Amino acid sequence: MKIAIVGAGIVGVTTAYELARDGHEVTVFDQRSAAAEEASFATAGLLAPLLLSPWALPGYGLPLRVLGAQATVRLSGGLDRRNLAWLWRWRTAGKQHSAPAATLERLAQYSQARVQAIASQHELDCEASTGRLVLLRSEQELATVQPALQVLRDLGVAAHEIDAAAARVIEPGLSPEAALAGAIHLPGAGAGNCRLFAQLLRQGTQGSGVRFAFNSRIERLHGAPVGVQVQGDAEPRRFDAVVLCAGMASAALLPALGLRLPMTALYGYSVSAPVREDTHAPRASVVDLGQQISITRLGQRVRIAGGAEMAGASAEHHAPTLQRLYRTLNDWFPGGAQLSSGLQVWRGARTMLPDGAPVLGASGVPGLWLNTGHGAGGWALASGSARVLADLIAQRTPEVPLDGLGMRRF
Missing domain, CATH: 3.50.50.60 (FAD/NAD(P)-binding domain)
Structure with missing residues (x-):
């Protein structure tokens, strides 16, 4: 055809x-x-499991605050009728857990296997890594993530609740000073350079x-x-x-x-920085659940990704969001990346449907x-x-x- x-x-x-x-x-x-x-x-770089990735599905590890200083989505330029309708449907999907979570996780696992097979067959080096930690700052965050964990376990995906000491063995670069209540270890998780x-x-x-x-x-x-x-x-x-x-x-x-x-564009940010000190940088990928920020090792760079805003494609970069990315990186991996030069700062759209x-x-x-x-x-x-x-x-x-x-x- x-x-x-x-x-x-x-x-x-x-x-x-x-x-x-x-x-x-x-x-x-x-x-x-x-x-x-x-x-x-310049995406976050995360492959499966999908459900514990930032912004994967509404209601799975993601707070659903729409308005106020702690809003999950930053509204730039006001709230029009179309955005309000989309946010209402998105929030409803999150509260009802109506997204097809199991279907999407199966598709993500299948997709990861296809990426690995294609890369192997054609000898493509896409800066891949294996394993992920979902970092939990409190017991409340562990409770928030339980619906996603249940879906993963029902599908036979390995997801282990571990304490802070075990997390630091898996990722030795994690700061000993950071407040870490525990983590979810995903040994089969993948990451790589999408572009x-x-x-x-x-x-x-x-x-x-x-x-x-x-x-x-x-x-x-x-x-x-x-x-x-x-x-x-x-x-x-x-x-x-x-x-x-x-x-x-x-x-x-x-x-x-x-x-x-009913699509909308939720814009997010990423910062890619050269590795400064290998022993202080992540080995694979981590997700700060509360901040909805990921930190991923891509070859000799570290990529920090997060944020969500409803704004036009030409809107200026939001400095507080970028500062939050830098702060989260320094919370977990101080000294791991070179932030004074060689940075790639990117803002891009996530084309999303309400569920x-x-x-x-x-x-x-x-x-x-x-x-x-x-x-x-x-x-x-x-x-x-x-x-x-x-x-x-x-x-x-x-x-x-x-x-x-x-x-x-x-």
Whole structure:
């Protein structure tokens, strides 16, 4: 089949890989000049388990304060009706634990296995690490995380409650002065450089059934027959199928076909810093549950990621949020990273639906498929979502269930 993919982030690139692997002729369109230039550029780097990652799903280890000084989401520029409606649905999903948590965790585990298999087969070095600690500052935080722990244990995922001394054995760089009540050890957790993996995979797929059309903005999607119209083209380009993997652009392209998704962009931050002293830096990844901040070792760098704000793409960096990232790093790994020079500071969008889960599968328009809205789990879910989507297009039964991930839930 001739298949178009809209979006060359980590989801689009992995989807192109899986479709080409099945023998399809694939064209990937993206408005930027290279792969993984937007939401996939400098992610936290966390793979499975998903449920204990910051911003994974509402109600699983994440406080749900909407207003006030301690609000979970920073509202920049005021609260309009659309944002208020989204926040209400997000908060309701969190209170009711209505997100398809088990489905997403299975998909994340499957995705991690696909990343490992692809990296091994093609000898891709994406600065991978294994193991994670979820750091708990209080017993109250341990109670907060119990719903997520229960889901993980029901699925057979190793998640061990350990004390502070055991945590410092696993991560010797943890400050002995930091107040640490205990931790959750996830020995099978993974992490890696999302953008590096996407770029290496893009280089490997180009010329083997995949063509990348960069600097191509899709103006409109077409149905009956399905196709895409690139800005500047007089006529649409026709394909046998189109897969939409375009983040926030997905929400803008769908209404012309009578489809709508309640997406919003929650912007987060990351700071990547050179390792200063190896013995004081993290070996793998840690998550500060209360702060919803992750600290991940990526080769010879440390990446600190967190924060969430509703604001425009061009909004200025929020200095207090960045200061909180630096402070959290210094709380746990003082002296581990060089913060005076060589920093990469990034702000990017998490394209989220109110229940935190993506839309994966048929759109209802013949030939148009959806693989979008992965939120904070784009890297963690991408390879699994891509394989599942390729199986659906081939009319094969996917290896993991997709309950709760369809378009009809909205």
